[in-house]
Amino acid sequence: MIQNMEDTSPAPANLAELDLAELEAAFASRGLPRFRARQVFAWIYRRGVTDIDAMTDLPRDLRASLSAAFTIETPAVASRERSSDGTEKFLLRLSDSKQIEAVFIPDTPAMTFCISTQVGCAMACAFCLTGKMGLVRNLTAGEIAGQVRVLADAVGLREKTFNIVLMGMGEPLHNYDAVMKAMRILCNEHGFALPARRVTLSTVGLLPALEKLGAEPLMPNLAISLHAPTDQQRGELVPINRKYGVADIIDACKRFPVRKRSRITFEYVMLAGVNDAPVDARRLARLLAGVKAKVNLIPLNAAAGIPFDRPADTVVDEFARILAERDITVSVRKSRGRDIRAACGQLIVEGQQRSPAQRLATMAFS
Numbered sequence: 001m002i003q004n005m006e007d008t009s010p011a012p013a014n015l016a017e018l019d020l021a022e023l024e025a026a027f028a029s030r031g032l033p034r035f036r037a038r039q040v041f042a043w044i045y046r047r048g049v050t051d052i053d054a055m056t057d058l059p060r061d062l063r064a065s066l067s068a069a070f071t072i073e074t075p076a077v078a079s080r081e082r083s084s085d086g087t088e089k090f091l092l093r094l095s096d097s098k099q100i101e102a103v104f105i106p107d108t109p110a111m112t113f114c115i116s117t118q119v120g121c122a123m124a125c126a127f128c129l130t131g132k133m134g135l136v137r138n139l140t141a142g143e144i145a146g147q148v149r150v151l152a153d154a155v156g157l158r159e160k161t162f163n164i165v166l167m168g169m170g171e172p173l174h175n176y177d178a179v180m181k182a183m184r185i186l187c188n189e190h191g192f193a194l195p196a197r198r199v200t201l202s203t204v205g206l207l208p209a210l211e212k213l214g215a216e217p218l219m220p221n222l223a224i225s226l227h228a229p230t231d232q233q234r235g236e237l238v239p240i241n242r243k244y245g246v247a248d249i250i251d252a253c254k255r256f257p258v259r260k261r262s263r264i265t266f267e268y269v270m271l272a273g274v275n276d277a278p279v280d281a282r283r284l285a286r287l288l289a290g291v292k293a294k295v296n297l298i299p300l301n302a303a304a305g306i307p308f309d310r311p312a313d314t315v316v317d318e319f320a321r322i323l324a325e326r327d328i329t330v331s332v333r334k335s336r337g338r339d340i341r342a343a344c345g346q347l348i349v350e351g352q353q354r355s356p357a358q359r360l361a362t363m364a365f366s
């Protein structure tokens with residue numbers, strides 16, 4: 001047998017994939033004390049330095065040996081577009097050349113980063129462009145946290161307060177472990193020290209993962225993409241509803257350990273003639289009675305290939321009024337960045353490898 005005689009030394013480990021406990025373990029196995037790991041972690045997340053040679057409070061020979069053993073990988077900004085409303089959409093290139101989008105939304109009133117958890121998405125919601133890509137792959141924890149490093153530097157917010165919404169490409173609960181590890185990285189006091197309550201995780205409601213989330217020590221705020229009050233309507237829009245139906249999701253929400261003074265957000269994309277009738281609003285109000293809920297109405301962001309229309313503002317207002325009358329807190333999402341296709345459901349990266357079936361599906365809608 002001919003052996004491959006090329007370099008067999010292991011690829012250098014990427015420190016950006018490690019939470020602090022793992023970084024400490026990696027350093028301990030090289031005989032390094034914990035405070036060295038904390039120093040490096042603080043350089044990466046608190047100061048935004050990923051060149052080990054520039055970590056000036058480490059002895060020079062240590063920097064050299066760490067540089068030989070480790071890399072620190074960061075998503076590269078492939079392009080950056082700014083909307084007339086200040087929203088900025090970043091196209092980021094990962095180490096395998098796959099691309100994702102992340103969005104900076106200023107003054108809502110907080111500064112917010114909308115970040116992705118997967119390349120594409122498997123959920124195939126009928127009105128979402130990302131869903132048309134299918135799932136290409138999961139993001140790693142380092143790639144999820146890396147988006148925050150890139151955006152914080154790009155817009156000059158590393159030292160400032162910001163919120164994170166896991167509402168970019170992908171279904172966060174379909175990539176559970178990586179998302180939770182990214183939370184550990186982002187919330188760690190030696191790095192960004194982001195309070196978990198500044199993170200909102202938006203999900204179609206994958207029930208087993210949702211139950212698990214309720215027991216996490218670092219728990220984000222929860223947003224449920226509901227979009228319809230009955231299984232019949234929701235099943236047409238959100239295919240996974242056939243597995244995890246409306247009643248079960250609402251039950252899980254009733255049991256969910258919501259923070260004091262906090263509520264679960266129910267997102268409701270409004271589609272003209274599909275789920276925007278007064279009767280839908282009344283059903284929604286009944287469904288949410290007894291849930292610590294607020295409703296966020298999202299008038300559809302239309303796009304080529306999306307076979308639905310946005311309702312008139314008057315229809316949205318009437319829907320909101322019916323909910324408010326029934327004591328449900330309701331807001332209408334002002335979609336930001338529509339002129340650069342950075343708004344909800346408009347994140348899609350063209351030109352990634354798709355299966356023939358996916359290509360056909362896309363063509364059918366074009």
Ligand code: SAH
Pocket residue numbers: 123125127128129166167168169170171172202203204223224225267268269298299300301302306344345346
């Ligand atoms: N997969 C998660 C995270 C994506 S969040 C989830 O579904 O919750 C993105 C939000 O934008 C979701 O509520 C999604 O339903 C909504 N959305 C998707 N397509 C949209 C569109 N075309 N117009 C408005 N909102 C859309």
